[in-house]
Amino acid sequence: MKMSGAGRQPTRSNLIAALLAGAWRANPSAAECSAEELEMVAPLLMETGAAALAWRRLRHSELASTLAAQQLHDVYRLYQLLSVIYEREVAEVFRLLRSHGVEPLMVKGWAISRHYAEREARPCGDVDLCVPEEQYELARRILQQRPNAAHHVDLHKGFAKLDDRSFEELLSRSELAELEGEPVRVLSAEDHLRVLCYHFLREGGWRALWLCDISVAVETCPATFDWDLTLSGRGAVADWIACSIELAHRLLGADVSETPASVRKAKLPDWLMPAVLREWEVRSMRRRHSTPVTRVMSYPLITLRGLRHHWPTPLEATMSTGASFSEMPRLPFQVRNLLARAATLLKRLPGALRNEH
């Protein structure tokens, strides 16, 4: 994919897409871009965990010796080391929880990086584990026994935030994958692809890396992959998943030739791709987490300055209302989302303010 040319000046998000296209594969083609374009986009790649993947496409290019490429190379080197620490800790966490009778299910992180041609190039920040709701408190207490751990465990009560299917159902289809001598329980390929798509969309699609994950999950589907299992479910779910895969195909060149016709024929609404590309630059969802409105009394200036990031993106607004990806204007969904969040905030605010003092 050539980036620079006589046409329109590529945006930074378009450059990210072009640099990451196929970067997860065993022998990705050398990226073609200018040194200026690379310099422009390198900080964004580093900020969103995609630097090492981009380096895999630059290492054999003419740009490999540029300063920007060398920065990406350093991140690549660092991720090689951090992945060792991460994998040790994942195995330790599984051993620890199992020794107390808790069987967790891992999602994202290593559960998907293991399918990359070079898993070390896909960084894993925290360890996402799902446990049955009734074991959540026990698991939380057990995990407090590892205060010096390098990686934070993001413990989830079941799959409420990740899927509409029950923990028991997902557990019944789960698989064991060996890591550092410890069997790690992961979702079935069908369920994991579904969770990856849902998570990407629910977060407003702000990380290109998550779309790489979807691409990898699609390209490494086992021969027995049951697409009906992935696409079935309530309302708009099949539509959401199909659109995520189509996005991965259009933006990153994911190979969708093995997907069913219903996925290949998914029609992206006009607003979807620009909304995702915009988020790759703006990252409003991420910025919002850093400026919770509940901190307004203690940090009024910072909180008020961050208010602009609280306006919902078209994607998250659509997801929060459970609507399908139609061509209808997104403004009504955004207003509805904002009002719902404001109502929740007003309910929580007195308690939050009390806690602050």
Next chain:
Amino acid sequence: MGKTRQIIPTARRDELVIQEVDGETLVYDLKSYKAHCLNRTSALIWKHCDGKRSMDEVSRKIEAELGTLLPQEVIWLAVEQLEKSGLLQEAVPRGSVERRMSRREMARKLGIATAIALPFIASIEAPAAIQAASCAGPEEPCGGTNPPCCPGLICFSNSCVFP
């Protein structure tokens, strides 16, 4: 004791993560949270730092593996770099003339051909922008290998807080 009989210090092996990638040896120090990248010459010398071998012995070992004789000044330079990077268990004995020579001076003295094999240890600096996961929000853990704090927050006492 003559300098050729001088014993090379012992390499540190504990609390380190070591990976070999693309001909480089990458080392992550779990104590200092620092990462280093050793070129082949440095990595070879580091491998032979066992606290028992003399300079002569190390020199011969490396010659056998690299197929070229490394001047002892070069080995000292590597040992000195390893010490600076915290990759040795003990300090380098002081007082050797060669130890005061910089890498650049040595390259000049020994010529270009040798300069290619000069030991080199680079610190891998994580750019400020680097982020492995979603940034850490208020009161979430930070520091070490945890993700950095979200914009507007600072890392204080291993926890992200408002400044």
